[in-house]
Amino acid sequence: MAANKSLLILPGDGIGPEVMTQIRHVIDWMDRRRSVTFAVQEALVGGACYDAHGTAITDQTMAVAETVDAVLLGAVGGPKWDDVPRQHRPEAGLLRLRKDLDLFANLRPAIVFDALVDASTLKPEVIRGLDLLIVRELTSGVYFGEPRGVDTLPDGTERAFDTQLYTKPEIERIARVAFELARKRHNRVASAEKSNVMESGAYWRRVVSHIAATDYPDVEYSNILADNCAMQLLRDPKQFDVIVTDNLFGDLLSDEAAMLTGSLGMLPSASLGAVDPTSGRRHALYEPVHGTAPDIAGQDKANPLATLLSFAMMLRYSFDMAEDADLVEQAVQDVLADGLRTGDIMSPGQTLVSTTQMGAALLAALDRRAA
C-alpha cells in the first residue's frame, strides 16, 4: 500500500523536542518497513517560536497546518515565557491551531496497559483491560456561550453568569464523530448530559437519540446522566466504549477517566475538525495530554509513550491505518511487559530507562512484531 501522508510536526517546548525525536525514529521505521511514505514538515510552535519570530505560531506554519493531513504536537510553555504578553504566550499557538482549524471534537482515550495496572489507584480487577474513549465537544457550550459576565441587581446584589448554549448542528456533528468512532471500536456509545435539570441537557439527549435511531441503528446506544457517568467511571469503567458529552462535562469526565490509568506520561489525545464534503478530509491535531515538564526537560528522562500513542491515534483516525496503529500500540505493550520504565512510571523491580533507551527499545519491539 503506497501512500503519501502529509504530516506537520510541531515539537514545541520543554520535553517536546526530545520526545518528538523518538517519534521521528518510528516514522522513519514505518517509511522503511511498512511501505508508507510520510511527507513530514517540521516547524516551531509555542515559546520556541516566540523566541525566533516574536509570535507563538507563524502565519506560514498555520498555512501548512491548513493543508496537511494531520498535525502532531509535542507540548508548549514553560517558566521562561511567563512574562510574555498574553497574545504571544506559548499557549496562544495551540489555541490558534484549535480555533483556525475548527477542531470541535476532542478525543481522550483511557487505556490501561496490563503492565501498568498497578499504577492506578483503582483495584486491578476494575481497570485491567480498560479501553474507553471520551469524545468531548470542544468549541461551544458554557465556556463560550453568551451572555456571560458579572453584573449588579437593582438591590445592589452582585451576580455572575455563564450561558450553556448548543445549536442542533453542533450537537449533531459531535454525536456523529462518536458514532463513527464507535463503529471502528466496540460499537457502543453512551451520551452523557444533565437532561433531568438542564434544558440544554434535555435537548442534547433528544438530538443525539434521534441521530442514534435514524442514522446509527447498528450502534448500541444509551443515555446517561453526567453525574451518574462520573460514578460509573469509578465503579465499573469497562462498561463504556465511547462516551460523548459536552464541553464542560467532557472537561471533567476526560480528566477523571485519564486518572483511571494513573499516568500522565501515557495519555494521548486527538482533536478533529469537520469532514470537508468535497475532499473527504478533516483537520486533525494529535498531542499528548501532558505539558512540557520543565523539571525534567533536556535530561533525557521524559516518557515518549504519550506522544507515540498520539501518533498511533493519527494512524488510526487520520490515515485509516488501523493495522499499523495496532502495531505501534503492541510495541508499547511489549516494552512495558519487558519491564522498561521511564521515571514517571517506574516501580520497584522494573528497569529505569532514558527517553533515548525507551525509543530504541520501541524500534526493537517494532522489528520483532513486524518480523
Ligand code: NAD
Ligand atoms: P506537565 O504535564 O508538564 O508536568 C506535570 C508533572 O508530570 C511534572 O512533574 C512532569 O515532570 C511530569 N511529566 C509530564 N509529562 C511527562 C512525561 N512525558 N514524562 C515524564 N514525566 C512527565 O504539567 P505542568 O508542570 O503543570 O506544566 C508545565 C508547562 O507545560 C507549563 O508551562 C504549562 O502551561 C505547560 N502545559 C502545556 C500543555 C500543552 O502543551 N498541551 C499541557 C499542559 C501543560
